[in-house]
Amino acid sequence: FLTSTDERFRPVQAANGPDGALYLVDMYRGIIQHQSFLTHYLIANIKDRKLETPFNQGRIWRIVPDTKERPQPVKVSxxxxxLTHANGWVRDTAQRLLVESGDAATVPALKEMLGNTSALARLHALWTLDGLAAITPDVVRAALADKDAQVRAAAVRIASRDLASDLIALTAEKDALVLANLAIKLTSFNLPDADAAVAQMLAGNGKNVLIREGALTGMRGKEAAFAKLLVSQLTKDNSGQIMPVIEALGSLLAAANKAGPFEDMLELAAAQPQGGAIQIAAIKGLATSGDPKSKTPAKLLWLDAEPASLKTLKSAMSDKASAKLFANVEARIAWPGKPGAPPPPKIVPLNEAQTALFEKGKTVYATLCAACHQPHGFGLDGLAPPLVDSEWVLGKPDVLARIVLHGLAGPVKVGGRNFNLAMPPLPQLTDEDVAGVLTYIRREWEHNGSPVEIKAVSAVREQNKGRMAMWTEQELKNLGKKPATK
Structure with missing residues (x-):
């Protein structure tokens, strides 16, 4: 219904306003392509039509029928x-203003509103109290018993570790949203009783993706132990609920590629009924490739010795489908003396200073890098390539330092796949930050790359002082090479 003859018209977002009008955000800019996608043809057209300017001309259009009367501005106090207003924008804005005010005088009225007949009003009052740091255990306990599921779910999210016993008592809840929030919260506590409650919850709700994924968010480092806990809940009636959780836990262990937990899961699988659903689910999960789209083979997981559980599993998984799954698991593990296995890699332990650098890099990675490359290092399609077993990560440290300091413009090949993405430069990081995060990614995820020294990063920064352009793959590959002579 809306067009323009102005080629700078760039509608990028639309929203309904509190007055019933449609609000349209117009970027109003001649160039919207990322530099990586600007062809010579587009550049010529841009210059010909002088689309480089003007800047800073974005606007918001308010669209209403011709017959609509112009509303009078209302001051939101x-x-x-x-918080009981029928219009959501008014409620949200009032909540924001109340929280921003920090006015403790509003707390009694907010607590009174927790008894309002409107569930939305109770929900806003609860979050406003939380924003004002005026939440008390009694308020949360009352909200946990609210008749509205949205309010109960909010109370779960707000509840602190001190209320763990109250949350554990809620695991008989029927609403999926509340249970998903419970799973997220309880697994984050790292309490034995809380984990046992989540296992009981999943034994009845493991097929629900929302609840299952909620529980998995807090499983890092305890996947195998939780799988054992979950199997202890197994009955003849709930194997269908437990099976997808066991498979998901196996997949997490396959991605983590840690020897001890991986072996623990193999032992758990071997202890299950021969060819049973739980045994197959565990092996199916362990057979999962961390990055199924990668063209490079899965990295070998080195064990100290051949697990005794392998013989049990090999004889148990005899049909064609399960035998193939087992073969995939067996192919990705190795131990000294395994026929056909290469020599085990030599891993030099980090010294005290290098370990401190690794820990610093771990924090930097979680803060700046994990959103794109993901905490597990497998990247995210359309956003960032994988770092796990990446030839770039395990290659020359000075190349990595250049990428972090000055960025990298795609296309770039990683693990046999092409990624036409761009990594922005991070020159604001200190040399210690860069050395730390590079040391971290070269030693995490079972990597055995050498640590990166701070002075090496300093040298790279000095060598490329004044560089403004991002690196390209070809430039980085040509580093140190002599230019071809004619």
């Missing part, structure tokens, strides 16, 4: 009563 910090009145607690506005």
């Amino acid at each position: 910090k009145d607690v009563k506005l």
Whole structure:
């Protein structure tokens, strides 16, 4: 219904306003392509039509029918009563203003609103109290018993570790949203009783993806132990609920590629009924490739010795389908003396200073890198390539330092796949930060790369002082090579 003859018209977002009008965000800019996608043809057209300018001309259009009367501006105050308003924008804005005010005088009225007949009003009051740091255990306990599931779910999210016993008592809850939030919260506590409660919850709700994924968010480092806990809940009636959780836990262990937990899962699988659903689910999970799209083979997981559980599993998984799954698991593990296995890699332990650098890099990675490359290092399609077993990560440290300091413009090949993406430069990081994060990614995920020294990063920064352009794959590959002579 809306067009323009102005080629700078760039509608990028639309939203309904509190007055019933449609609000349209117009970027109003001649160039919207990322530099990586600007062809010579587009550049010529841009210059010909002078689309480089103007800048800073974005605007918001308010679209209404011709017959609609112009509403009078309404001043939204910090009145607690506005949390009951029929219009969501008014409620949200009132909540924001109340929290921003930090006015403790509103707390009694907010607590009174927790008894309002409107569930939305109770929900806003609860979150406003939380924003004002005025939440008390009694308020949370009352909200946990609210008749509305949205309010109960919010109370679960707000509840602190001190209320773990109250949350554990809720695991008989029927609403999936509340259970998903419970799973996320309880697994984050790292308490034996909380994990046992989640196992009981999943024994009845493991097929629900929302609840299952919620529980898995807090499983890092305890996947195999939790699988054992979950199997202890097994009955003839709930194997269908437990099976997808066991498979998911196996997949997490396959991605983590840690010897001890991987062997623990093999032992658990071997202890299950021969060819049973739980045994197959565990092996199916362990057979999962961390990055199924990668063209490079899965990295060998080195064990100290051949697991005794392998013989049990090999004889148990005799049909064609399960035998193939077992073969995939067996192919990805190795031990000294395994026929056909290469020599085990030599891993030089980090010294005290290098370990401190690794830990610093772990923090930097979680803060700046994990959103794109993901905590597990397998990247995210359309956003960032994988780092696990990447030839770039395990290659020359000075190349990695250049990428972090000055960025990398695609296309770039990683693990046999092409990624036409760009990594922005991070020159604001200190040399210690860069050395730390590079040491981290070269030693995490079963990598055995050498640590990166701070002085090496300093040298790279000095060598490329004044560089503004991002690196390209070809430039990095040509580093140190003599230019071809004619």
